[in-house]
Amino acid sequence: MAVVMDELEQAAQWRAEDDEPPGVWLWRAGKGPALHVRIDGRWLPSSVLARLAYGDGRVAYQVVVTPPPSGGYERTYRWPQKGKLRPTSRTDTPAARVIGPA
Secondary structure, eight states: OOOOOTTSOBOOOOOTTSSSOOEEEEOOTTTSOEEEEEETTEEEEEEEEEEEEOTTSOEEEEEEEOOSSSOOEEEEEEEOOTTTEEEEEOOSSOOEEEESOO
């Protein structure tokens, strides 16, 4: 299955020459919330690994997208993206802040 990624805006990786690093909150594998990601016109399930909060107010979520029949790949998408990302489940497990500002 060919995956076309141009439908979603991915967050650029933070670099030292950027402003301060984003705050990063992590969930244990399988304990975070879930999103559906719209790729090639189909909603695919994804597991949230981390939430990144930037000093200028931007937010991004690092997810593992799981296209059928199996496999998966990591991406970090800006939030929100109307019609492209949607929450599918919440979690009662709190995320741990591991780096950056609160």
